[in-house]
Amino acid sequence: MKIQTRLSIISSALWGIVFIVVSLLIFGLYKRNIENSVYRNLKKTSQIIGHYFFEEDEVSPKEFLKIKKQYEKMADPDYEIYDEDNQLVYGNTPDISVSIIENIRLKKKLMFTTENFLCYGVYYNDNQGDFVIITKEKKKDVYNYINPLIWILLSAFILGLLATVLLNKWIANIAYRPIRDTIKQVKEMSPGDSMQLTTTHTVQDELYDLTETFNELLSKISDTFKIQQNFVSYVSHEFKTPLTAIQGNLEVFSLKDRTPEEYHTLTDTLISEIQQLEEILETLLIVSDLRKNTDISEQIRIDEMIFEIIKKVSGKYPDYTEKLNFEWEISPEREDLLQINIDKTQLFIALFNLIENAVKFSKGNGVNIKLFEVNKKLGLTIQDHGIGIPEKQLSEISKPFYRAENAGNISGKGIGLSIALRIFEKNSINYKINSIENKGTEINLSFL
DSSP: OOHHHHHHHHHHHHHHHHHHHHHHHHHHHHHHHHHHHHHHHHHHHHHHHHHHHHSTTTSOHHHHHHHHHHHHHSOSOEEEEEOTTSOEEEESOOOSOHHHHHHHHHHSEEEEEOSSEEEEEEEEEETTEEEEEEEEEEHHHHHTTTHHHHHHHHHHHHHHHHHHHHHHHHHHHHHTHHHHHHHHHHHHOOTTSOOOOOOOOOSOSHHHHHHHHHHHHHHHHHHHHHHHHHHHHHHHHHHHHHHHHHHHHHHHHTTSOOOHHHHHHHHHHHHHHHHHHHHHHHHHHHHTTTTTTOOOOEEEEHHHHHHHHHHHHHHHOGGGGGGEEEEEEOOGGGGGGGEEEEOHHHHHHHHHHHHHHHHHTSTTOOEEEEEEEETTEEEEEEEEOSSOOOGGGGGGTTSTTOOOGGGTTOSOOSOHHHHHHHHHHHTTEEEEEEEETTTEEEEEEEEO
């Protein structure tokens, strides 16, 4: 059962229960008021009957005439008058028990019911004796006033319940329309689409928050698909080169017999290509955090590592050898700051990627690398004067395979910076990236 239908049924049932409770209260109060009204009339009737039968000798003829007219106005009242011996002296056939009559004498007045009557009894003391006057009203006559109310309440319940069901269904249909639209859009989505929900619901309520939350989730899913596509492209590209080289060397080598020296040369070539594959695999492991729980830290000197990285970058980009400027502002007595405990391989990959990126995107300008002390901690700055990163894209550069729009035809897959930042986060190295488009980028690191 759909939530919309279930809520409609529940709300209608609750309305029905409330209506029944209210109807019972109304019925009870109305019935009680009718009975109280009847008892008040019976009380007046008892007084008139007592005066009519026992006060003729005590009042003037004129006053008794008024009493007689009041008595005659009553339409055949049901009453019984008992003497002090509990014998019926006036009225209808006696059907009241002696115990009730004695109870009336004791309490002076009493309201009670029998099987067919509502009764009011009063003790009447007169010079002619002590009497008990009981007046009665037929229950069926009383309840004739109540029956219409029962039919009114029953009709109101049926019509009200029907109207409530239809109204709840209509309201639920309107209220759940945004959810149905959302479900329809999600069903029509497919990987690679924009994967964003569109809605005209602008009121910032729970439905609005739900849509916004879905959009955030769908945005992450969409980014994941893009990352997956780029990942496949990266892996196929990076693995293809060494595997092609290995295959080509083996095919050429198998064409004829080779000398021992040629075997050694081929072995060295294959080992080099395999090492390249291992480096690519190491990079992929870092990206996927498969080595998250490993602890292979060792003590290194970071200045020596930077010299090694500069040497490797210079070999890869010979034209930039003279443009890599490295300096440090560490006093001799604070050289202990240069000694850090960390995963050497990971830090090497991270710093190499940052320095290589600075060279690639510097547009031929120099790259400045500086070590310094800040707040009794080691700081490192890598600054270039190249194309920079657009401000609106700074928040996206930590995503794997993401490349800024102004990267153009500069080689790369958008993975180096994301790897570096992930390594910094894993090793508790604080980083801050400042960049201005067409002016350059500065990356500041703080080693804890």
